[in-house]
Amino acid sequence: MSDAAQFDDTILSLALARVSEQAALACRPLIGRGDEKAADQAAVNAMREELGKLDIAGVVVIGEGERDEAPMLYIGEEVGTGNGPGVDIALDPLEGTTITAKAMPNALTVISMAPRGTMLHAPDVYMDKLAVGPGYPKDVVSLDMSPRERVEALAKAKGCAPGDITVCVLERPRHQDAIAELREVGASVYLIGDGDVAGVMHCTDPETTGIDMYMGSGGAPEGVLAAGALKCLGGQIWGRLLFRNDDEKGRAAKAGITDLDRVYSRDEMVTADVIFAATGVTTGSLVAGLKPRGDSIETETLLLRSRTGERRRMTCRHPL
Numbered sequence: 001m002s003d004a005a006q007f008d009d010t011i012l013s014l015a016l017a018r019v020s021e022q023a024a025l026a027c028r029p030l031i032g033r034g035d036e037k038a039a040d041q042a043a044v045n046a047m048r049e050e051l052g053k054l055d056i057a058g059v060v061v062i063g064e065g066e067r068d069e070a071p072m073l074y075i076g077e078e079v080g081t082g083n084g085p086g087v088d089i090a091l092d093p094l095e096g097t098t099i100t101a102k103a104m105p106n107a108l109t110v111i112s113m114a115p116r117g118t119m120l121h122a123p124d125v126y127m128d129k130l131a132v133g134p135g136y137p138k139d140v141v142s143l144d145m146s147p148r149e150r151v152e153a154l155a156k157a158k159g160c161a162p163g164d165i166t167v168c169v170l171e172r173p174r175h176q177d178a179i180a181e182l183r184e185v186g187a188s189v190y191l192i193g194d195g196d197v198a199g200v201m202h203c204t205d206p207e208t209t210g211i212d213m214y215m216g217s218g219g220a221p222e223g224v225l226a227a228g229a230l231k232c233l234g235g236q237i238w239g240r241l242l243f244r245n246d247d248e249k250g251r252a253a254k255a256g257i258t259d260l261d262r263v264y265s266r267d268e269m270v271t272a273d274v275i276f277a278a279t280g281v282t283t284g285s286l287v288a289g290l291k292p293r294g295d296s297i298e299t300e301t302l303l304l305r306s307r308t309g310e311r312r313r314m315t316c317r318h319p320l
């Protein structure tokens with residue numbers, strides 16, 4: 001049987017939620033402790049241990065970095081018992097290391113899984129990203145448009161004025177010009193300090209979040225994770241890898257990427273059905289953070305399946 005046929009998303013999704021929960025729980029003693037590395041390491045250790053218990057023949061395609069720079073959950077690492085379907089795994093054990101260290105909102109653990117060979121092996125470089133929610137015509141906006149053109153095109157498709165469009169952007173000096181141009185056309189700019197996986201996901205539910213579009217550069221691994229989430233939630237995302245030097249281009253070559261200027265759509269980043277889990281570490285706009293409840297800790301996990309379109313929001317009490 002092929003890996004896709006063996007990919008039982010009903011069973012695997014619950015297992016994935018547990019992996020995500022354990023990574024979040026491991027971060028708890030490190031929230032607000034000012035030590036980003038320790039928080040990340042705790043999440044990595046827990047995620048790896050839990051993945052080791054699953055009956056999968058997993059390969060980390062989006063992980064903590066290249067084999068020589070990440071001792072655990074490096075790109076290409078095999079995880080799971082080896083007895084089960086071949087799967088690709090994309091993970092970010094702690095999306096928001098800095099915000100966890102500072103006890104600020106919106107830190108998450110994120111993991112997704114799909115049949116083997118169906119996720120883009122994005123190197124650890126930046127990616128220029130653009131995303132919109134469901135319900136728009138295909139390619140309603142594009143990475144080749146200016147920020148102004150994107151807002152105008154989206155407003156036209158939505159049937160509103162550019163001034164009614166809200167765009168989520170990571171607050172970074174490199175985005176200053178784009179932010180100025182967005183404001184010039186009348187758009188509202190929703191700035192986030194970190195965490196663009198959640199930023200992208202926010203545009204899938206504008207009625208709740210108020211966000212219509214995501215744009216800007218961030219980690220390429222986070223781009224593939226966000227593409228998996230959008231495959232479950234609906235919406236479109238486009239990503240183009242950005243290279244700052246030859247070393248980064250070499251990383252792409254190692255990952256088998258030859259066309260360095262290619263724009264990847266959502267379904268080119270994740271080509272098959274996918275499952276996705278995110279658990280809150282600190283409370284944010286996507287999921288609640290870890291909550292002490294007497295002698296247990298409560299987690300909230302968003303669990304998504306693209307095949308069925310199911311969106312499950314699960315709370316779980318973990319005895320201390």
Ligand SMILES: O=P(O)(O)OC[C@H]1O[C@](O)(COP(=O)(O)O)[C@@H](O)[C@@H]1O
Nearest residue numbers: 094095096097194195196218219222
């Ligand atoms: O901080 P930079 O270099 O702009 O990178 C942006 C990336 O960092 C993050 O904000 C946080 O990433 P980590 O906490 O996982 O390191 C991502 O969501 C985003 O893609």
